[in-house]
Amino acid sequence: MICHGIQLKEKVFKATIPIKEMSGWNKTYGFTKHTGDHTSFHSIAKNKCVDLMRQGQSIKHALHKQTDVAKNDYRIRLSASIDVSRHLLHQGLPFRGHDESEDSTNKGNFLELLKYTSDQNEIARKVVLKNAPKNNQMTSPPIQKDIVHCFAEEVTRSVLQEINNDVFALLVDESADVSDKEQMAVVFRFVDKDGIVKERFVGISHVKETSSLSLKNAIDSLFAKHGLSLKKVRGQGYDGASNMKGEFNGLRSLILKESSSAYYVHCFAHQLQLVVMAVAKKHFEVGDFFDMISVLLNVVGASCKRKDMIRESYRKKVEEGICNGELNTGTGLNQELSLQRPANTRWGTHYKTLLRLIELFSCIIEVLEYIQDEGVDTTKRRQAYGLLKYFHTFDFAFYLQLMLHILGLTDKLSKALQRRDQDILNAMSLVASTKRELQKLRDDGWDDFLAKVCSFSEQNNTEMLTMDEKFVDSRRPRKKTNITNLHHYKVDYFYTVLDMQLQEFNDRFDEVNSELLVCIASLSPLDSFRQFDKSMLVRLAELYPDDFSFVERLSLDHQLDIYLDNVQRDERFTDLKSLGDLARVMVETKKHISHPLVYRLLKLALILPVATATVERCFSAMNIVKTASRNRICDYFFSDCLVCFIEKQVLDTVTNETVIKCFQSMSERRMHL
Incomplete structure (x- = not known):
């Protein structure tokens, strides 16, 4: 372009300047006349050349x-x-x-x-x-849903990367949401690369019916979506419903057909709840006690006015205690209290209800007396009269203290079972410890228990009985019983209730006698691996034929002796308390590389589910994400929101740049970054 401009310049110069003027080369007016003004051909060609050289102005x-x-x-x-x-x-x-x-x-x-x-x-x-x-x-709403879907996809992808195509356990339960849709929640339990047991929520699926086949199809769809296989499932955890645990047509049996090593474990926390409630159903007096508590909650807790009366009465009681120096003041102390309604699906709520009943007992009596004397509803007045009559009996004080003691022992167990990192071996150990405590209470706890009952009766002016006097049956007061109050309350009530409780423990938690758990017990690191049994561990490997080949089982037989000698001589393995601690320390010390077959056995033992508490927490989260004011949220958006809300720790690791890439790849966008 530059050369072309010079050529044009030479042609114009020769055509416009006479020969005689060209001879005057030192005369500048000739060049000025040649270039002309800004509209001349030369100026236009020159400007075009300059524009071509300045690309930034194109x-x-x-x-x-x-x-x-x-x-x-x-x-x-x-x-x-x-x-x-x-x-x-x-x-x-x-x-x-x-x-x-x-x-x-x-x-x-x-x-x-x-x-x-x-x-x-x-x-x-x-x-x-x-x-x-x-x-x-x-x-726009579609953009919002796409962004949430990107977050959910990345969270799920991170969870699957943690599993790393390894074996895992499947925890499933179903519950209705606020719009009365039956939702099936799915949780995976696995051991990560650091040897830590984790339970991760991977999504919910709307199921039109809760039959085992329908649930199985929903699980198949979820697995296909994420590229998973049921062949990797090594444990199943359900709440004990018939459509779940059925030996022939239940979800348990359908999954076992595809993965023979997917051993089923009934939720321990649910079993514990059944143990406690079984006593209330079988023992009439205990059942009557809980029925009266239910009536109390309906009478007192059904009215905002009565609730406020309890709060006001408790506030005055606290103020008097502070003025008298009986109560301390400080952050978190002397908070406002109210009666809590127990729920069969919320483990531990019965214990909290009884605790609140004792703390608010005097306030409740005041409200019941007000309802009895000045209430408008005749039915409520009659119920208040019956409650006051019952609450002043010795039977009420007796069963209140007895069930409070039993529920207190089982509440500690329930909280321990609901830990996500709890292993099944330690769970069975905690169950056995609770049984021993109940047996200890039965054998040696009568005197201390009776002292608590008498103390409560004295503080609240309820009926007191002399244990050496003849027992009088209130239903048949004229009929002689020929037994003392001591015999009646100690043998017929105290011993009977505790014996029923212990029997239910033995019946419900029968897994302790199963071959699988007996073999797993040999992995325990307690007391310097005192329970180690090589033959049991070899048998444990045989129970997982898909994970240990014949050659690996032979190799395991030789590796176990070296493993035992190695860990017993290592000080880092001396104070371990559970299988979870053992797995973590093995990874920290790189011994999972030296003893891969033993570590594989350890992982299989750890992923056996203990409780479905994580699934229950998912249902609690479901009620937060989907409320009555937004009950029309679509299923896939609901699932994406739940995944992100429940797995917050994983959500925090997802970067904006990752979401942008996922968002761009979902469909054609107006801009391509």
């Missing part, structure tokens, strides 16, 4: 520069929407509002939080919401 470059600016603005808007979505998912808050128009005062959490965060950032403020193009604001 139209193409200007358009390209505009595209970079648009991409940067697009990235800022997308990142802002991702940040807002992350916060809402972390808190389990709703995204949408009732009216998302610009003048609305109820736009919803997403738009309101996006506006607030953008106002704090001057750069973002210029490109988001009303300052963004109307067709590219990145705030």
